C-alpha cells in the first residue's frame with residue numbers, strides 16, 4: 001500500500017468560491033474554484049481549480065491565458081469551472097460560450113486533470129461535446145440537479161455529479177430521492193458548497209447519509225474513493 005492509499009478519508013468540498021479556513025482542517029479537503037474577474041486568486045498552498053466562467057467570457061483570451069498558467073500549478077486539482085449557461089444568453093452567444101468551453105476541454109486533456117463543468121439547461125450540448133472529444137479527462141458536472149435519465153446518461157459516460165446546497169435545502173430534495181429510490185450507485189457522486197460559505201460540507205454529507213440510510217463514515221469513505229478515482233495521481237494530501 002502506498003502512502004497515498006493509506007490516507008484516511010476526509011470530507012470533500014469539491015467546489016466552492018469562498019475562501020475557507022476549513023481547508024486547513026485535517027478532516028476536510030476543499031477545492032476553491034477560481035474564475036478571473038469573479039473571484040480572488042487562490043491563497044498560497046490552497047487546493048483549487050481555475051477556469052473562465054461562462055458568465056465572464058468577455059475578453060476570454062486574456063482570462064484563459066491566466067487560467068492556463070494557474071492550471072499548471074500542482075495545487076490546481078481540476079480545470080474549470082467552465083461550461084455552458086443558456087439562462088444568460090441567446091443562441092449566438094451560446095456558440096461563443098461553447099468555443100471557450102472547448103479550450104478548457106482541451107486544456108484538461110493536455111494536463112490530464114479533471115474538468116469541472118457549469119451547466120444551465122445545456123446538458124445535451126455537454127453530452128454531445130463529451131462524445132465529440134475522444135480520450136477526454138474525467139468530467140464532473142457541478143451543482144448537478146438532473147433527472148433519472150440524466151443520471152443514467154452520466155453513468156453511461158462516467159461523468160461525475162457534484163451535488164450542491166440546492167439538493168439539501170430544497171423541500172423536495174428531488175435529486176436525493178431519485179438516487180435512493182433508484183438505488184443509484186454512488187461511485188460518481190460528490191458534494192460541494194459552491195457559493196455557500198455559510199454551510200459546512202459535513203452537514204451536507206449528514207443529510208445525504210440520512211436520506212440514503214447509510215452510515216456517515218461509509219459515505220465519507222465512498223466519496224473519498226471517488227476522489228481518488230477522479231484525480232488519480234494528482235491527489236497528494
Ligand SMILES: [Zn+2]
Nearest residue numbers: 017033081194
Ligand atoms: Zn461555482
